[in-house]
Amino acid sequence: MKILVPVKRVLDYNLKPRVKADGSGIDLANVKQSMNPFDEIAVEEAIRLKEKGIATEVIAVSIGEAKSQETLRTALAMGADRAILVTHDGVAEPLAVAKLLKAIADEEQPGLIILGKQAIDDDSNQTGQMLAALLGWAQGTFASKVEVSGETVNVTREVDGGLETVALKLPAIVTTDLRLNEPRYASLPNIMKAKSKPLATKAPGDYGVDMTPRLTTLNVSEPPKRQAGIKVASVDELVTKLKALGVAA
Amino acid sequence: MKTLVLVEHDNACVKDATLHTVTAAAALGEVHLLVAGQGCAAVADEAAKIAGVAKVHLADDAAYAHQLPENVAPLVVALMADHEAFLASATTTGKNIAPRVAALLDVMQISDIIAVDGPDSFTRPIYAGNAIAKVKTSDKKLVITVRGTAFDKAAASGGSGTVETVPGTGDSGIASFVGAEIAASERPELTSARVIVSGGRGVGSGENYHKIIDPLADKLGAATGASRAAVDAGFVPNDYQVGQTGKIVAPDVYIAVGISGAIQHLAGMKDSKTIIAINKDEDAPIFQVADIGLVGDLFQIVPELTAKL
Ligand SMILES: Cc1cc2nc3c(=O)[nH]c(=O)nc-3n(C[C@H](O)[C@H](O)[C@H](O)COP(=O)(O)OP(=O)(O)OC[C@H]3O[C@@H](n4cnc5c(N)ncnc54)[C@H](O)[C@@H]3O)c2cc1C
Protein backbone atom coordinates (compact mmCIF):
# COMPACT_ATOMS: atom_id res chain seq x y z
CA MET A 1 0.00 0.00 0.00
CA LYS A 2 0.95 3.64 -0.46
CA ILE A 3 1.36 5.97 2.50
CA LEU A 4 0.71 9.68 2.20
CA VAL A 5 2.51 11.98 4.64
CA PRO A 6 1.52 15.65 4.77
CA VAL A 7 4.38 17.81 6.06
CA LYS A 8 4.27 21.45 7.03
CA ARG A 9 7.01 24.06 7.05
CA VAL A 10 6.94 26.01 10.30
CA LEU A 11 9.10 28.31 12.39
CA ASP A 12 11.93 26.18 13.80
CA TYR A 13 10.95 24.89 17.23
CA ASN A 14 14.16 26.22 18.80
CA LEU A 15 13.25 29.80 17.95
CA LYS A 16 11.14 32.13 19.98
CA PRO A 17 8.43 33.65 17.79
CA ARG A 18 8.36 37.43 17.50
CA VAL A 19 5.05 39.21 17.18
CA LYS A 20 5.04 41.89 14.46
CA ALA A 21 4.75 45.43 15.79
CA ASP A 22 1.62 46.12 13.72
CA GLY A 23 -0.20 43.19 15.31
CA SER A 24 -0.74 41.43 11.98
CA GLY A 25 1.00 38.19 12.88
CA ILE A 26 4.34 36.54 13.57
CA ASP A 27 7.50 37.83 11.89
CA LEU A 28 8.65 34.99 9.64
CA ALA A 29 10.99 37.06 7.43
CA ASN A 30 14.58 35.79 7.52
CA VAL A 31 14.04 33.29 10.31
CA LYS A 32 14.84 29.61 10.13
CA GLN A 33 11.92 27.42 9.18
CA SER A 34 11.93 23.65 9.44
CA MET A 35 9.66 20.68 9.16
CA ASN A 36 7.03 20.58 11.92
CA PRO A 37 8.53 18.14 14.50
CA PHE A 38 5.41 15.97 14.55
CA ASP A 39 5.64 15.61 10.77
CA GLU A 40 9.22 14.32 11.03
CA ILE A 41 7.82 11.62 13.27
CA ALA A 42 5.12 10.92 10.65
CA VAL A 43 7.70 10.59 7.86
CA GLU A 44 9.81 8.29 10.04
CA GLU A 45 6.85 6.04 10.81
CA ALA A 46 5.95 5.77 7.12
CA ILE A 47 9.52 4.88 6.18
CA ARG A 48 9.67 2.22 8.87
CA LEU A 49 6.48 0.68 7.51
CA LYS A 50 8.12 0.59 4.11
CA GLU A 51 11.27 -0.97 5.55
CA LYS A 52 9.08 -3.65 7.14
CA GLY A 53 7.60 -4.41 3.72
CA ILE A 54 4.13 -3.17 4.70
CA ALA A 55 4.20 -0.02 2.60
CA THR A 56 5.28 0.08 -1.03
CA GLU A 57 5.64 3.81 -1.55
CA VAL A 58 5.84 6.89 0.69
CA ILE A 59 4.56 10.15 -0.76
CA ALA A 60 5.19 13.45 1.05
CA VAL A 61 2.80 16.34 0.45
CA SER A 62 3.03 19.96 1.47
CA ILE A 63 0.76 22.92 1.00
CA GLY A 64 2.41 26.30 1.26
CA GLU A 65 4.73 28.76 -0.38
CA ALA A 66 7.38 27.64 -2.89
CA LYS A 67 9.97 27.30 -0.12
CA SER A 68 8.03 24.35 1.28
CA GLN A 69 10.03 22.47 -1.38
CA GLU A 70 12.90 22.43 1.14
CA THR A 71 10.69 20.67 3.65
CA LEU A 72 9.68 18.12 1.03
CA ARG A 73 13.34 17.56 0.11
CA THR A 74 13.99 16.82 3.78
CA ALA A 75 11.24 14.21 3.71
CA LEU A 76 12.73 12.75 0.51
CA ALA A 77 16.18 12.68 2.08
CA MET A 78 14.77 10.82 5.08
CA GLY A 79 13.43 8.19 2.68
CA ALA A 80 10.15 9.27 1.09
CA ASP A 81 9.91 8.21 -2.57
CA ARG A 82 8.29 11.23 -4.16
CA ALA A 83 6.66 14.50 -3.25
CA ILE A 84 3.79 16.77 -4.18
CA LEU A 85 3.85 20.50 -3.49
CA VAL A 86 0.62 22.44 -3.71
CA THR A 87 1.80 26.02 -3.85
CA HIS A 88 -0.27 28.58 -2.03
CA ASP A 89 0.97 31.89 -0.71
CA GLY A 90 -1.72 33.07 1.67
CA VAL A 91 -3.19 31.53 4.77
CA ALA A 92 -3.98 27.82 4.42
CA GLU A 93 -6.50 26.86 7.07
CA PRO A 94 -6.81 23.23 8.23
CA LEU A 95 -10.21 22.83 6.52
CA ALA A 96 -8.80 23.91 3.14
CA VAL A 97 -5.66 21.80 3.68
CA ALA A 98 -7.87 18.81 4.51
CA LYS A 99 -9.89 19.36 1.29
CA LEU A 100 -6.70 19.42 -0.79
CA LEU A 101 -5.40 16.31 0.95
CA LYS A 102 -8.72 14.57 0.28
CA ALA A 103 -8.43 15.34 -3.43
CA ILE A 104 -4.87 13.99 -3.44
CA ALA A 105 -5.96 10.89 -1.53
CA ASP A 106 -8.72 10.30 -4.09
CA GLU A 107 -6.05 10.31 -6.81
CA GLU A 108 -3.37 8.34 -5.02
CA GLN A 109 -5.55 5.86 -3.09
CA PRO A 110 -3.18 5.44 -0.12
CA GLY A 111 -3.84 2.79 2.54
CA LEU A 112 -2.69 5.07 5.31
CA ILE A 113 -2.25 8.81 5.75
CA ILE A 114 0.05 9.78 8.62
CA LEU A 115 -0.04 13.40 9.82
CA GLY A 116 1.37 15.28 12.77
CA LYS A 117 -1.08 15.67 15.66
CA GLN A 118 -0.57 19.42 15.57
CA ALA A 119 1.53 21.99 13.80
CA ILE A 120 3.59 23.89 16.35
CA ASP A 121 2.80 27.29 14.82
CA ASP A 122 -0.96 27.48 14.82
CA ASP A 123 -1.42 24.57 17.31
CA SER A 124 -4.80 23.82 15.73
CA ASN A 125 -4.76 20.05 16.09
CA GLN A 126 -7.45 19.60 13.43
CA THR A 127 -6.18 18.66 10.01
CA GLY A 128 -6.00 14.87 10.44
CA GLN A 129 -9.42 14.60 12.04
CA MET A 130 -10.95 16.81 9.33
CA LEU A 131 -9.38 14.75 6.59
CA ALA A 132 -10.69 11.56 8.19
CA ALA A 133 -14.19 13.06 8.23
CA LEU A 134 -14.03 14.17 4.58
CA LEU A 135 -12.80 10.75 3.45
CA GLY A 136 -15.18 8.87 5.77
CA TRP A 137 -12.19 6.98 7.20
CA ALA A 138 -11.38 5.97 10.75
CA GLN A 139 -8.85 8.01 12.72
CA GLY A 140 -6.19 7.13 15.27
CA THR A 141 -5.03 10.44 16.74
CA PHE A 142 -2.09 11.15 19.11
CA ALA A 143 -0.49 7.81 18.25
CA SER A 144 2.34 6.34 20.30
CA LYS A 145 2.22 2.93 18.58
CA VAL A 146 1.03 1.85 15.12
CA GLU A 147 0.67 -1.82 14.16
CA VAL A 148 -0.61 -2.79 10.73
CA SER A 149 -1.88 -6.31 10.21
CA GLY A 150 -3.88 -7.29 7.15
CA GLU A 151 -6.83 -4.97 6.67
CA THR A 152 -6.53 -3.38 10.10
CA VAL A 153 -4.29 -0.95 11.91
CA ASN A 154 -4.13 -0.94 15.70
CA VAL A 155 -3.26 2.47 17.08
CA THR A 156 -2.27 3.13 20.69
CA ARG A 157 -3.21 6.69 21.58
CA GLU A 158 -1.87 9.04 24.25
CA VAL A 159 -5.01 10.26 26.01
CA ASP A 160 -5.44 12.46 29.09
CA GLY A 161 -5.85 9.52 31.44
CA GLY A 162 -3.10 7.33 29.97
CA LEU A 163 -3.18 5.13 26.88
CA GLU A 164 -5.99 3.78 24.72
CA THR A 165 -5.89 1.34 21.81
CA VAL A 166 -8.31 1.36 18.88
CA ALA A 167 -8.57 -0.98 15.89
CA LEU A 168 -9.21 0.81 12.60
CA LYS A 169 -10.23 -0.57 9.25
CA LEU A 170 -7.86 0.43 6.46
CA PRO A 171 -7.60 2.87 4.77
CA ALA A 172 -7.23 5.07 7.83
CA ILE A 173 -5.75 8.26 9.25
CA VAL A 174 -3.06 8.32 11.93
CA THR A 175 -1.77 11.44 13.69
CA THR A 176 1.54 11.23 15.51
CA ASP A 177 2.40 12.02 19.10
CA LEU A 178 5.94 12.66 20.35
CA ARG A 179 6.76 9.18 21.56
CA LEU A 180 5.85 7.23 18.43
CA ASN A 181 9.47 7.09 17.28
CA GLU A 182 12.69 9.07 17.04
CA PRO A 183 13.09 10.43 13.54
CA ARG A 184 16.36 9.69 11.76
CA TYR A 185 18.69 12.33 10.43
CA ALA A 186 19.13 12.31 6.69
CA SER A 187 22.63 11.24 5.68
CA LEU A 188 24.62 13.34 3.22
CA PRO A 189 24.39 10.77 0.39
CA ASN A 190 20.63 10.59 0.94
CA ILE A 191 20.36 14.38 0.86
CA MET A 192 22.15 14.30 -2.51
CA LYS A 193 19.93 11.49 -3.78
CA ALA A 194 16.82 13.37 -2.69
CA LYS A 195 17.60 16.14 -5.14
CA SER A 196 16.75 13.88 -8.05
CA LYS A 197 13.63 12.29 -6.58
CA PRO A 198 10.38 13.38 -8.29
CA LEU A 199 8.62 16.46 -6.90
CA ALA A 200 5.39 17.49 -8.62
CA THR A 201 4.15 21.07 -8.28
CA LYS A 202 0.44 21.77 -8.30
CA ALA A 203 -1.98 24.58 -7.50
CA PRO A 204 -5.15 24.46 -5.37
CA GLY A 205 -7.12 25.13 -8.56
CA ASP A 206 -5.90 21.81 -10.00
CA TYR A 207 -7.96 20.17 -7.28
CA GLY A 208 -10.86 22.60 -7.41
CA VAL A 209 -10.37 23.69 -3.80
CA ASP A 210 -11.33 27.19 -2.68
CA MET A 211 -8.65 28.45 -0.28
CA THR A 212 -10.60 31.50 0.96
CA PRO A 213 -10.08 31.54 4.73
CA ARG A 214 -13.10 31.34 7.02
CA LEU A 215 -11.27 32.98 9.89
CA THR A 216 -9.92 36.50 9.87
CA THR A 217 -7.10 37.32 12.23
CA LEU A 218 -8.09 40.63 13.78
CA ASN A 219 -4.97 41.09 15.82
CA VAL A 220 -1.96 39.22 17.17
CA SER A 221 -0.36 40.40 20.37
CA GLU A 222 2.20 39.31 22.90
CA PRO A 223 0.87 37.59 25.96
CA PRO A 224 1.26 39.41 29.26
CA LYS A 225 4.86 38.90 30.36
CA ARG A 226 5.63 37.26 33.65
CA GLN A 227 8.17 39.12 35.69
CA ALA A 228 11.00 37.14 37.18
CA GLY A 229 10.42 37.09 40.92
CA ILE A 230 12.79 36.71 43.79
CA LYS A 231 15.34 34.08 44.70
CA VAL A 232 15.31 32.73 48.22
CA ALA A 233 18.53 31.59 49.84
CA SER A 234 17.40 28.66 51.95
CA VAL A 235 14.78 25.98 52.36
CA ASP A 236 13.56 27.75 55.53
CA GLU A 237 12.78 30.87 53.54
CA LEU A 238 10.94 28.77 50.97
CA VAL A 239 8.89 27.14 53.74
CA THR A 240 7.91 30.60 55.02
CA LYS A 241 6.82 31.60 51.50
CA LEU A 242 4.76 28.43 51.04
CA LYS A 243 3.02 29.09 54.34
CA ALA A 244 2.28 32.65 53.28
CA LEU A 245 0.71 31.27 50.10
CA GLY A 246 -1.53 29.11 52.23
CA VAL A 247 -0.42 25.83 50.68
CA ALA A 248 1.44 24.57 53.73
CA ALA A 249 0.15 24.42 57.28
CA MET B 1 -27.96 31.40 19.96
CA LYS B 2 -28.40 27.77 21.01
CA THR B 3 -25.17 26.04 21.93
CA LEU B 4 -24.43 22.33 22.26
CA VAL B 5 -21.69 21.25 24.67
CA LEU B 6 -20.19 17.77 24.54
CA VAL B 7 -20.21 16.37 28.09
CA GLU B 8 -17.04 14.56 29.06
CA HIS B 9 -17.66 11.57 31.26
CA ASP B 10 -16.73 7.98 31.99
CA ASN B 11 -20.34 6.70 31.77
CA ALA B 12 -20.59 7.33 35.53
CA CYS B 13 -19.70 10.97 36.32
CA VAL B 14 -19.34 14.32 34.57
CA LYS B 15 -15.70 15.43 34.29
CA ASP B 16 -14.67 18.86 35.54
CA ALA B 17 -13.52 19.97 32.10
CA THR B 18 -17.17 20.16 31.06
CA LEU B 19 -17.97 22.73 33.75
CA HIS B 20 -15.39 25.13 32.31
CA THR B 21 -16.74 24.62 28.80
CA VAL B 22 -20.30 25.33 29.97
CA THR B 23 -19.11 28.75 31.17
CA ALA B 24 -17.70 29.50 27.71
CA ALA B 25 -20.94 28.33 26.07
CA ALA B 26 -23.07 30.48 28.38
CA ALA B 27 -21.18 33.53 27.07
CA LEU B 28 -22.59 32.69 23.62
CA GLY B 29 -26.20 31.79 24.44
CA GLU B 30 -28.54 29.08 25.68
CA VAL B 31 -26.67 25.99 26.90
CA HIS B 32 -27.69 22.51 25.78
CA LEU B 33 -25.58 19.47 26.57
CA LEU B 34 -24.95 16.19 24.81
CA VAL B 35 -24.31 13.08 26.87
CA ALA B 36 -23.33 10.29 24.49
CA GLY B 37 -22.35 7.04 26.13
CA GLN B 38 -23.50 3.65 27.24
CA GLY B 39 -25.47 3.13 30.45
CA CYS B 40 -24.95 6.82 31.16
CA ALA B 41 -28.40 7.98 32.32
CA ALA B 42 -26.90 9.00 35.68
CA VAL B 43 -24.47 11.26 33.86
CA ALA B 44 -27.35 13.00 32.10
CA ASP B 45 -29.13 13.55 35.43
CA GLU B 46 -25.96 14.98 36.95
CA ALA B 47 -25.38 17.18 33.89
CA ALA B 48 -28.94 18.57 34.04
CA LYS B 49 -28.13 20.04 37.46
CA ILE B 50 -25.21 22.13 36.19
CA ALA B 51 -26.10 25.79 36.66
CA GLY B 52 -27.42 27.43 33.51
CA VAL B 53 -28.16 24.26 31.55
CA ALA B 54 -31.49 24.33 29.70
CA LYS B 55 -31.53 20.86 28.17
CA VAL B 56 -29.56 17.63 28.10
CA HIS B 57 -29.67 15.40 25.02
CA LEU B 58 -29.01 11.81 26.05
CA ALA B 59 -27.84 9.26 23.50
CA ASP B 60 -27.38 5.93 25.23
CA ASP B 61 -25.98 3.31 22.88
CA ALA B 62 -23.12 0.79 22.77
CA ALA B 63 -21.70 2.75 19.81
CA TYR B 64 -20.91 5.65 22.17
CA ALA B 65 -19.38 3.66 25.05
CA HIS B 66 -15.82 4.76 24.24
CA GLN B 67 -16.38 8.14 22.58
CA LEU B 68 -15.22 6.90 19.19
CA PRO B 69 -15.22 9.99 16.95
CA GLU B 70 -16.37 7.95 13.94
CA ASN B 71 -19.64 7.33 15.84
CA VAL B 72 -20.03 10.48 17.95
CA ALA B 73 -19.37 13.03 15.17
CA PRO B 74 -22.41 12.03 13.03
CA LEU B 75 -24.61 12.23 16.15
CA VAL B 76 -23.39 15.76 16.85
CA VAL B 77 -23.90 16.72 13.21
CA ALA B 78 -27.53 15.52 13.41
CA LEU B 79 -28.13 17.63 16.54
CA MET B 80 -26.47 20.67 14.98
CA ALA B 81 -29.52 21.09 12.74
CA ASP B 82 -31.06 22.80 15.81
CA HIS B 83 -27.99 24.45 17.32
CA GLU B 84 -25.74 27.26 16.18
CA ALA B 85 -22.59 26.41 18.11
CA PHE B 86 -20.83 23.21 19.16
CA LEU B 87 -18.32 23.39 22.00
CA ALA B 88 -16.00 20.69 23.33
CA SER B 89 -13.27 20.86 25.94
CA ALA B 90 -9.72 21.00 24.55
CA THR B 91 -8.96 17.60 26.06
CA THR B 92 -7.83 14.56 24.11
CA THR B 93 -11.50 13.55 23.78
CA GLY B 94 -12.70 16.97 22.59
CA LYS B 95 -9.76 17.42 20.24
CA ASN B 96 -10.45 14.02 18.73
CA ILE B 97 -14.13 14.66 18.01
CA ALA B 98 -14.61 18.40 17.31
CA PRO B 99 -12.57 18.74 14.08
CA ARG B 100 -14.42 15.74 12.65
CA VAL B 101 -17.69 17.53 13.36
CA ALA B 102 -16.35 20.76 11.86
CA ALA B 103 -15.33 19.13 8.60
CA LEU B 104 -18.71 17.38 8.25
CA LEU B 105 -20.42 20.76 8.76
CA ASP B 106 -17.93 22.48 6.41
CA VAL B 107 -16.90 24.84 9.18
CA MET B 108 -13.43 25.98 10.21
CA GLN B 109 -12.95 25.03 13.86
CA ILE B 110 -11.66 27.59 16.34
CA SER B 111 -9.25 25.71 18.58
CA ASP B 112 -8.45 26.17 22.23
CA ILE B 113 -10.20 29.50 22.88
CA ILE B 114 -9.29 31.49 26.00
CA ALA B 115 -11.95 34.21 25.64
CA VAL B 116 -15.27 34.83 23.93
CA ASP B 117 -15.07 38.35 22.48
CA GLY B 118 -18.41 38.33 20.66
CA PRO B 119 -20.82 36.00 18.86
CA ASP B 120 -18.26 35.41 16.09
CA SER B 121 -14.95 36.48 17.64
CA PHE B 122 -12.62 34.68 19.97
CA THR B 123 -9.15 34.85 21.49
CA ARG B 124 -6.77 31.91 21.21
CA PRO B 125 -3.10 31.30 21.89
CA ILE B 126 -0.81 30.34 18.99
CA TYR B 127 2.87 29.43 18.84
CA ALA B 128 2.81 27.67 22.20
CA GLY B 129 1.24 30.69 23.84
CA ASN B 130 3.98 33.03 22.66
CA ALA B 131 1.38 34.99 20.77
CA ILE B 132 -2.29 35.65 21.33
CA ALA B 133 -4.55 35.89 18.28
CA LYS B 134 -7.99 37.43 18.07
CA VAL B 135 -9.96 35.78 15.28
CA LYS B 136 -13.34 36.33 13.68
CA THR B 137 -15.21 33.67 11.76
CA SER B 138 -17.45 34.01 8.73
CA ASP B 139 -18.95 30.54 9.17
CA LYS B 140 -22.67 30.27 9.88
CA LYS B 141 -22.19 27.66 12.60
CA LEU B 142 -19.47 27.60 15.23
CA VAL B 143 -17.28 24.67 16.20
CA ILE B 144 -15.02 25.46 19.12
CA THR B 145 -12.68 23.77 21.57
CA VAL B 146 -12.24 25.46 24.95
CA ARG B 147 -9.14 25.75 27.10
CA GLY B 148 -10.44 24.93 30.59
CA THR B 149 -7.91 26.98 32.53
CA ALA B 150 -9.21 30.17 30.93
CA PHE B 151 -12.84 29.82 32.09
CA ASP B 152 -14.21 29.43 35.61
CA LYS B 153 -16.18 26.32 36.41
CA ALA B 154 -19.97 26.53 36.21
CA ALA B 155 -21.61 25.45 39.47
CA ALA B 156 -22.24 21.71 39.45
CA SER B 157 -25.65 22.19 41.05
CA GLY B 158 -28.51 24.64 40.95
CA GLY B 159 -29.55 23.99 37.37
CA SER B 160 -32.80 22.37 36.33
CA GLY B 161 -32.34 21.27 32.77
CA THR B 162 -34.62 18.73 31.16
CA VAL B 163 -33.28 15.42 29.88
CA GLU B 164 -34.40 14.32 26.44
CA THR B 165 -33.45 11.01 24.88
CA VAL B 166 -32.26 11.23 21.30
CA PRO B 167 -31.92 8.37 18.84
CA GLY B 168 -28.42 7.17 18.01
CA THR B 169 -26.92 7.34 14.54
CA GLY B 170 -25.46 3.84 14.57
CA ASP B 171 -22.01 2.31 14.48
CA SER B 172 -19.66 3.32 11.68
CA GLY B 173 -18.23 -0.19 11.50
CA ILE B 174 -14.76 1.20 10.71
CA ALA B 175 -13.33 1.64 14.20
CA SER B 176 -13.50 -0.27 17.45
CA PHE B 177 -12.18 0.08 20.96
CA VAL B 178 -9.56 -2.50 21.95
CA GLY B 179 -8.48 -1.47 25.44
CA ALA B 180 -7.08 1.21 27.70
CA GLU B 181 -4.46 1.61 30.37
CA ILE B 182 -5.81 4.38 32.49
CA ALA B 183 -3.69 5.15 35.52
CA ALA B 184 -5.65 5.22 38.76
CA SER B 185 -4.28 7.76 41.18
CA GLU B 186 -5.22 8.94 44.64
CA ARG B 187 -3.87 12.35 43.78
CA PRO B 188 -5.86 15.27 42.41
CA GLU B 189 -6.14 15.51 38.63
CA LEU B 190 -3.43 17.64 37.00
CA THR B 191 -5.76 19.97 35.13
CA SER B 192 -7.83 20.86 38.18
CA ALA B 193 -5.30 20.67 41.04
CA ARG B 194 -4.60 23.71 43.26
CA VAL B 195 -0.98 22.73 43.70
CA ILE B 196 1.28 20.81 41.30
CA VAL B 197 4.77 19.45 41.84
CA SER B 198 6.51 18.64 38.55
CA GLY B 199 9.77 16.81 38.02
CA GLY B 200 12.11 17.12 35.03
CA ARG B 201 15.16 15.42 33.65
CA GLY B 202 17.14 16.69 36.64
CA VAL B 203 15.33 14.18 38.82
CA GLY B 204 17.37 11.48 37.11
CA SER B 205 15.18 8.35 37.21
CA GLY B 206 11.72 7.00 37.87
CA GLU B 207 12.89 5.68 41.20
CA ASN B 208 14.16 9.11 42.22
CA TYR B 209 10.94 10.67 41.00
CA HIS B 210 8.89 8.59 43.40
CA LYS B 211 11.40 9.05 46.22
CA ILE B 212 11.75 12.82 45.84
CA ILE B 213 8.65 14.26 44.13
CA ASP B 214 5.89 12.03 45.52
CA PRO B 215 6.51 12.76 49.25
CA LEU B 216 6.52 16.52 48.64
CA ALA B 217 3.30 16.22 46.65
CA ASP B 218 1.76 14.13 49.43
CA LYS B 219 2.63 16.79 52.01
CA LEU B 220 1.03 19.51 49.89
CA GLY B 221 -1.95 17.48 48.65
CA ALA B 222 -0.61 18.24 45.21
CA ALA B 223 -0.94 16.64 41.80
CA THR B 224 2.27 15.42 40.16
CA GLY B 225 3.46 16.41 36.70
CA ALA B 226 6.55 16.18 34.54
CA SER B 227 8.44 17.66 31.62
CA ARG B 228 8.59 15.90 28.30
CA ALA B 229 12.19 14.89 28.95
CA ALA B 230 11.12 13.08 32.13
CA VAL B 231 8.30 11.30 30.27
CA ASP B 232 10.48 10.39 27.27
CA ALA B 233 13.08 8.95 29.63
CA GLY B 234 10.35 6.76 31.15
CA PHE B 235 10.40 8.21 34.69
CA VAL B 236 6.60 8.57 34.59
CA PRO B 237 3.77 7.84 32.08
CA ASN B 238 2.66 10.19 29.30
CA ASP B 239 -0.36 11.53 31.18
CA TYR B 240 2.05 13.43 33.49
CA GLN B 241 3.36 15.67 30.71
CA VAL B 242 2.77 19.38 31.07
CA GLY B 243 3.35 21.65 28.07
CA GLN B 244 2.47 22.70 24.54
CA THR B 245 1.87 19.11 23.59
CA GLY B 246 0.89 17.78 26.98
CA LYS B 247 -1.53 19.21 29.52
CA ILE B 248 -2.22 22.88 30.05
CA VAL B 249 -2.40 23.68 33.75
CA ALA B 250 -2.92 26.82 35.82
CA PRO B 251 -2.81 25.90 39.51
CA ASP B 252 -2.40 28.35 42.39
CA VAL B 253 1.11 27.04 42.94
CA TYR B 254 3.35 25.21 40.44
CA ILE B 255 6.62 23.81 41.76
CA ALA B 256 9.13 22.94 39.00
CA VAL B 257 11.89 20.64 40.21
CA GLY B 258 14.86 19.98 37.93
CA ILE B 259 13.07 21.49 34.93
CA SER B 260 15.00 23.93 32.73
CA GLY B 261 12.00 25.89 31.44
CA ALA B 262 11.93 25.25 27.66
CA ILE B 263 9.27 27.30 25.84
CA GLN B 264 7.28 24.13 25.15
CA HIS B 265 7.13 23.42 28.88
CA LEU B 266 6.34 27.03 29.81
CA ALA B 267 3.44 26.92 27.34
CA GLY B 268 1.71 24.48 29.66
CA MET B 269 2.18 26.18 33.02
CA LYS B 270 2.99 29.85 32.70
CA ASP B 271 -0.54 30.89 33.65
CA SER B 272 -0.07 29.40 37.11
CA LYS B 273 -0.63 31.99 39.86
CA THR B 274 2.68 31.36 41.62
CA ILE B 275 5.60 29.51 40.07
CA ILE B 276 8.33 28.10 42.27
CA ALA B 277 11.52 26.74 40.71
CA ILE B 278 14.20 24.54 42.21
CA ASN B 279 17.19 24.14 39.92
CA LYS B 280 20.93 23.88 40.39
CA ASP B 281 21.65 26.11 37.39
CA GLU B 282 21.06 29.73 38.37
CA ASP B 283 20.82 30.68 34.69
CA ALA B 284 18.07 28.16 33.89
CA PRO B 285 15.29 29.90 31.90
CA ILE B 286 12.70 28.70 34.40
CA PHE B 287 13.94 31.41 36.79
CA GLN B 288 12.83 34.07 34.28
CA VAL B 289 9.20 33.16 34.93
CA ALA B 290 9.44 31.92 38.52
CA ASP B 291 8.03 34.06 41.33
CA ILE B 292 10.18 32.25 43.83
CA GLY B 293 13.43 30.51 42.95
CA LEU B 294 15.84 28.43 44.96
CA VAL B 295 19.18 27.58 43.38
CA GLY B 296 20.68 24.31 44.52
CA ASP B 297 20.73 20.53 44.38
CA LEU B 298 17.22 19.14 44.31
CA PHE B 299 18.32 15.92 46.00
CA GLN B 300 19.18 17.96 49.06
CA ILE B 301 16.56 20.71 48.87
CA VAL B 302 13.41 18.71 48.21
CA PRO B 303 13.75 16.15 51.03
CA GLU B 304 14.64 18.96 53.44
CA LEU B 305 11.62 20.94 52.26
CA THR B 306 9.34 17.93 52.64
CA ALA B 307 10.63 17.32 56.15
CA LYS B 308 10.10 20.94 57.20
CA LEU B 309 6.54 21.25 55.94
C1 LIG C 1 -1.79 35.00 13.39
C2 LIG C 1 -1.80 34.02 12.28
C3 LIG C 1 -0.96 34.24 11.21
C4 LIG C 1 -0.93 33.33 10.17
N1 LIG C 1 -0.09 33.54 9.12
C5 LIG C 1 -0.03 32.62 8.14
C6 LIG C 1 0.87 32.78 7.07
O1 LIG C 1 1.61 33.77 6.98
N2 LIG C 1 0.89 31.84 6.10
C7 LIG C 1 0.09 30.73 6.18
O2 LIG C 1 0.16 29.87 5.30
N3 LIG C 1 -0.78 30.55 7.18
C8 LIG C 1 -0.86 31.48 8.17
N4 LIG C 1 -1.74 31.30 9.20
C9 LIG C 1 -2.69 30.19 9.17
C10 LIG C 1 -2.22 29.02 9.89
O3 LIG C 1 -0.88 28.74 9.57
C11 LIG C 1 -3.09 27.86 9.46
O4 LIG C 1 -4.29 27.96 10.13
C12 LIG C 1 -2.36 26.61 9.69
O5 LIG C 1 -1.56 26.41 8.54
C13 LIG C 1 -3.21 25.40 9.88
O6 LIG C 1 -3.21 25.04 11.21
P1 LIG C 1 -2.20 23.96 11.76
O7 LIG C 1 -1.11 23.82 10.80
O8 LIG C 1 -1.93 24.32 13.16
O9 LIG C 1 -3.04 22.61 11.65
P2 LIG C 1 -2.90 21.31 12.45
O10 LIG C 1 -4.25 20.70 12.34
O11 LIG C 1 -2.34 21.58 13.80
O12 LIG C 1 -1.85 20.46 11.60
C14 LIG C 1 -1.74 19.07 11.82
C15 LIG C 1 -1.01 18.37 10.70
O13 LIG C 1 -1.65 18.59 9.45
C16 LIG C 1 -0.68 18.58 8.41
N5 LIG C 1 -0.68 19.89 7.77
C17 LIG C 1 -1.20 21.05 8.23
N6 LIG C 1 -0.99 22.04 7.35
C18 LIG C 1 -0.31 21.51 6.32
C19 LIG C 1 0.21 22.03 5.11
N7 LIG C 1 0.08 23.32 4.80
N8 LIG C 1 0.85 21.20 4.27
C20 LIG C 1 0.99 19.87 4.57
N9 LIG C 1 0.53 19.32 5.72
C21 LIG C 1 -0.11 20.11 6.57
C22 LIG C 1 0.65 18.28 9.06
O14 LIG C 1 0.88 16.90 9.01
C23 LIG C 1 0.42 18.78 10.48
O15 LIG C 1 1.28 18.19 11.42
C24 LIG C 1 -1.79 32.20 10.22
C25 LIG C 1 -2.62 32.00 11.31
C26 LIG C 1 -2.64 32.90 12.33
C27 LIG C 1 -3.54 32.65 13.50
Ligand SMILES: Cc1cc2nc3c(=O)[nH]c(=O)nc-3n(C[C@H](O)[C@H](O)[C@H](O)COP(=O)(O)OP(=O)(O)OC[C@H]3O[C@@H](n4cnc5c(N)ncnc54)[C@H](O)[C@@H]3O)c2cc1C
Ligand atom coordinates in the same frame (compact mmCIF):
# COMPACT_ATOMS: atom_id res chain seq x y z
C1 LIG D 1 7.49 19.59 19.21
C2 LIG D 1 7.94 19.63 20.61
C3 LIG D 1 7.00 19.57 21.62
C4 LIG D 1 7.39 19.59 22.96
N1 LIG D 1 6.44 19.56 23.93
C5 LIG D 1 6.81 19.60 25.23
C6 LIG D 1 5.85 19.59 26.28
O1 LIG D 1 4.64 19.51 26.05
N2 LIG D 1 6.29 19.64 27.56
C7 LIG D 1 7.63 19.71 27.89
O2 LIG D 1 7.97 19.76 29.09
N3 LIG D 1 8.55 19.72 26.93
C8 LIG D 1 8.18 19.65 25.60
N4 LIG D 1 9.14 19.63 24.64
C9 LIG D 1 10.56 19.46 25.05
C10 LIG D 1 11.24 20.72 25.51
O3 LIG D 1 11.78 21.40 24.40
C11 LIG D 1 12.41 20.36 26.46
O4 LIG D 1 13.27 19.47 25.83
C12 LIG D 1 11.96 19.72 27.79
O5 LIG D 1 10.93 20.49 28.38
C13 LIG D 1 13.13 19.64 28.72
O6 LIG D 1 12.78 18.98 29.92
P1 LIG D 1 13.57 19.25 31.26
O7 LIG D 1 13.46 20.69 31.61
O8 LIG D 1 13.09 18.26 32.24
O9 LIG D 1 15.05 18.81 30.87
P2 LIG D 1 16.36 19.70 30.71
O10 LIG D 1 16.16 20.81 29.77
O11 LIG D 1 17.45 18.73 30.46
O12 LIG D 1 16.54 20.36 32.14
C14 LIG D 1 16.91 19.66 33.29
C15 LIG D 1 17.16 20.72 34.36
O13 LIG D 1 17.42 20.06 35.58
C16 LIG D 1 18.42 20.78 36.28
N5 LIG D 1 19.08 19.85 37.18
C17 LIG D 1 19.81 18.75 36.88
N6 LIG D 1 20.24 18.13 37.99
C18 LIG D 1 19.77 18.85 39.04
C19 LIG D 1 19.90 18.73 40.45
N7 LIG D 1 20.55 17.72 41.01
N8 LIG D 1 19.31 19.66 41.22
C20 LIG D 1 18.62 20.69 40.67
N9 LIG D 1 18.47 20.85 39.34
C21 LIG D 1 19.05 19.95 38.54
C22 LIG D 1 19.33 21.30 35.21
O14 LIG D 1 20.03 22.45 35.66
C23 LIG D 1 18.34 21.62 34.08
O15 LIG D 1 17.93 22.97 34.11
C24 LIG D 1 8.76 19.64 23.29
C25 LIG D 1 9.71 19.70 22.27
C26 LIG D 1 9.32 19.68 20.95
C27 LIG D 1 10.36 19.74 19.88
